Amino acid sequence: MNLNATLFAQTIVFIVLALFTMKLVWPFLIGAIDERRKKIADGLAAADKGSASLKDAEVRIRQLETDARAKAQEILAQADKRHAAVVEEAKAAAKVEADRLIAGAKAEIDSEMQRAKDTLREQVAALAVAGAEKILRREVNAQAHADLLGQLRQELR
Amino acid sequence: MSSAGTEVTSSEYIKHHLTHLSSSPQTSLVDFSVIRWDTMFFSVLTGLIVIFLLRAAASKATAGVPGRFQAGVEMLVELVEDQSKSIVHGNRAFIAPLALTVFCWVVVMNAIDLLPVDLFPMLAGLMGIHNLRPLPTADLNATLGMSFGVLILVLYYNLKIKGIGGFLHELVAAPFGTSKNPFFAVLLAIPNFLLNIIEFVSKTVSLGMRLFGNMYAGELIFFLIALLGGAWAGFGVGSVLAFLGHIVAGSIWAIFHVLIVLLQAFIFMMLTLVYIGQAHESH
Secondary structure, X not given: OOEEOHHHHXXXXXXXXXXXXXXXHHHHHHHHHHHHXXXXXXXXXXXXXXXXXXXXXXXXXXXHHHHHHHHHHHHHHHHHHHHHHHHHHHHHHHHXXXXXXXXXXXXXXXXXXXHHHHHHHHHHHHHHHHHHHHHHHOOOOOOOOHHHHHHHHHHHO | OOOOOOOOOHHHHHHHHOOOOEOOOOOOOEEOOOOEHHHHHHHHHHHHHHHHHHHHHHHOOOOOOOOHHHHHHHHHHHHHHHHHHHHOOOOOOOHHHHHHHHHHHHHHHHHHHHOOOOHHHHHHHHOOOOOOOOOHHHOHHHHHHHHHHHHHHHHXXXXXXXXXXHHHHHHHHOOOOOOOOHHHHHHHHHHHHHHHHHHHXXXXXXXXXXXXXXXXXXXXXXXXXXXXXXXXXXXXXXXXXXXXXXXXXXXXXHHHHHHHHHHHHHHXXXXXXXXXXXXXXXX
């Protein structure tokens, strides 16, 4: 427990060490700590901002979804309407076409019938004339009755 | 035992371990021509270790993800910063680093006590040095030297914060107050001044004595425990019991001493902050 010069030397060492720490240790460490604190605070703020904007985005997405749904519904309704119109139109067109075809067919059938009738009549006339010729050949001169026969053929036509 | 080959008694062993490596043998209680090389060597060595470690942490300090070492040092720094912030109200540019240095330095110095008591004296003996006490904080000069440094800082901050006039006024006006009447003013100034001087002295002495006393006592108990192991005299009931006693008692005391090492360093740091904090507050 004796006192000696060690006391003063220790005092000087003490103050020198403290000065060293003040100059070369403390500012760097406390600077790093403060900077990291700031970084963490910034990070937390950014996270808050991120979650807020996420919420915004969700709201926007829901809005967009509703809009899209409504639009899709509208488009579907329009398509239905259009579909019905197209079907209706096609039906009308088909009817018109069918009518036209039927009319054409009828006309053709008529003309065909007419032609058949004409042919038939011609053949009947020829047959009748031939029959009459055969009957008349015995008693009538063909030349003398040519006019008559021609007239008959004309009539039968 | 340090002086192998020769039989030493227990009291000789203790006395040997309590003898410093001094520049010259000290005869009087106070002799400022003497310096203790062991205390100086180990306190400067531990101081260098401390500032080397702190500097290593500081120079590699990043604001990004810290390594374990940096994070550990930062925990200390933040502890000291918080304590100093709550105790000292004013510019802490020097005070907070001072507290960090004090804490780390005292911890490392105290921690020498946890090393085997004969290790350094034996190594010194191999180099021809016969007396060595490696624990600086068990030397009153070291601890009082540090508290002397604290006293200087307390006086400095008193002068810096209050000015010479303010400080002198406080010396004679606090804690009993002063009077408008010149006679009573002088009458009050005498006890005020005496009490302030006593306060400064007692603060300084108690700060140094507290650390010294704890570490000296702890060191002495390690010596006594070492005597148990030193009582080995070949296989025998007594020797084996003493050996086991050494192991058990040494372990228990060393584990307990870890607490004392840290606690005393913390107390020294806190009191340093408190005394300097008081210098910042005027009465």
